Amino acid sequence: MKYGVIGAGAMGYRYGILLKENANVEVDFIDTWKPNVEKVKSQGGVYVSRDHQNKKLIPINMYYPEEYSGHPDVWIIFKKQMQLxxxxxxxxxAGLFHKDQYVFSAMNGMGHFEKIDQYFDENHIVTGTAMIATVLNGPGDVDFMGPKNxxxxxxxxxxxYSLNDTTxxxxxDFDRATLGPVMADEWLGMCMTKVIFNAVxxxxxxxxxxxxxxxxQYEGVPDMARQLFNESFDACERANIPLLGTRQSNVQLVIDSCHxxxxxxxSMYQDFSKGRNTEVDYINGYIAKIGRSNDYICKTHEFVVHEVHLAEKMRQFKK
Ligand SMILES: NC(=O)C1=CN([C@@H]2O[C@H](COP(=O)(O)OP(=O)(O)OC[C@H]3O[C@@H](n4cnc5c(N)ncnc54)[C@H](OP(=O)(O)O)[C@@H]3O)[C@@H](O)[C@H]2O)C=CC1
Ligand SMILES: CC(C)(CO)C(=O)C(=O)O
Structure with missing residues (x-):
């Protein structure tokens, strides 16, 4: 199948390049961030390294939406929630979307599938979550964090919806790309399980x-994680959202992933450190919203949302 990546940032590059290099499928990249598109065009591709090592130029096809006339079978969307x-x-x-196309996204936070749903048939949408760490060093330069596989x-x-030949x-293709896919039984609990992880x-x-x-390194982190997970589980249970794992296994996941x-x-820090707004309203804020709509107040998540916005605002006073 042919893929089109919308949002050639850290994760868009990671998916597109692994698909192109390992699954040997055709991939086109669409981006609207001018410095990135122009850099890729002038250097003839994107520089890719893994854990800051082995930097090499991978040739790719990059387009602004208005320049593109291709017709991929599947779009892969990786934008920040507030850009979507x-x-x-x-x-x-720009005429990019067609009735027959499928779309996949594994963005962090929640709110994106309702937006994607406005442009694609709902049975052509594939949801995802990615425990894959990637850093965009700058335009046309991406760093895959973590060892191969x-x-x-x-x-x-x-x-x-039931699985079909396309899904x-x-x-x-994701498997051959070495993206390590696991098919989950239930989409909403799967997505929310990643949201509650990112919320910690x-x-x-x-x-x-x-x-x-x-x-x-701080010995209090498992307790802090437990407090946030307890609220997330309480809110999701009231909303009948079946999260993956238990409260305790999610605390363990935080410990293991941090190591x-x-x-x-x-990725939230990457936005924060570059002076941009973060996705916190779509992460802790989304959990708090689920709580409020089910007569439950996620006090800690609501406080954390304020803390992150406070930190965003305070950047102006720092050198
Ligand atoms: N990165 C990761 O490890 C992971 C990210 N995700 C999720 O995937 C989605 C896409 O995130 P991600 O791929 O990380 O984001 P991107 O790499 O796409 O973000 C890059 C965007 O940030 C802006 N930007 C401005 N200046 C810079 C700069 N100097 N360096 C880098 N970017 C700049 C640009 O948009 P503009 O100029 O318009 O602001 C650019 O399009 C999000 O929902 C994220 O939470 C999920 C799992 C892991
Ligand atoms: C890589 C990972 C899983 C780390 O929290 C992530 O989702 C991110 O950086 O946003």
Whole structure:
């Protein structure tokens, strides 16, 4: 199958390049960030390294939406939550979307599938989550964090539609790409399980401006994680969202992932450190919203949302 990546940033590059290099499928990249598109065009591709090593230029085809006339079978979308509506509107106006196409996304946070649903048939949407750490060093320069074959992800058809030949082919291509796909039984619990993980790791690392391996050096982190997971589980149970694992196994996942991805600054920190707004409203804020709609107040998550926004605002006073 042919793939088109919308959002050639850290994760868009990671998926597209692994598919192209390992699954040997055709991949085109669409981006609207001018410095990135121009850099790729002038250097003839994207520089890729793994854990800061073995930097090499991989030739790729990169287009602005308005330049593109291809017809991929599947779109892979990786934008920041707050960029998505504008991106989809621009892509749609540029005539990129067609009735037969499928779409996959493993963005962090929640709110993106309702937006994607406005442009694609709901049984053509494949949801995903990615425990894959990637850093965009700058335009046209991406760094895959973690050793080869450490990539791990979940996927499931949106609204639990049955698997069909296309969704199975996407799974097989992701598998050959070494993205480590696991097909989940239920889409919403799968997505929310990643949200509650990011609501611990991304927010704490961002507020303290630290790597995951530094976070886990503090012996109080399992307790802090437990407090946040307890609220997340309480809210999701009231909303009948079946999270993967138990409260305790999710605490353990935080501990294990922080050791495995010890050099990684979570994507939220990458936005924070570059002076951009973070996805916190779509992560802790989304959990808090589920709580409020089910007569449950996630006090800690609501406080954390304020803390991250406070940290964003305070950047102006720092040198
Ligand atoms: N990175 C990761 O490890 C993971 C990320 N995710 C999720 O995937 C989705 C896409 O995230 P991700 O791929 O990380 O984000 P991107 O790499 O796509 O973000 C890059 C965007 O940030 C802006 N930007 C501006 N200046 C810079 C700069 N100097 N360096 C880098 N970027 C700059 C640009 O948009 P503009 O100029 O328009 O602001 C650019 O398009 C998100 O939902 C994220 O949470 C999920 C799992 C892991
Ligand atoms: C890589 C990972 C899993 C770390 O929290 C992530 O989701 C991110 O960086 O946003």
């Amino acid at each position: 509506s504008e991106e989809l509107e621009r892509d749609s106006k 450490s990539e791990a992800m979940h996927m499931a058809p949106y609204k639990n 199975k082919s996407i799974f097989n 790791v991304n927010t704490l690392c961002t507020m303290f401006e630290i790597r995951m391996g530094e976070l886990i 495995a991805l010890k050099y990684h600054y979570p």
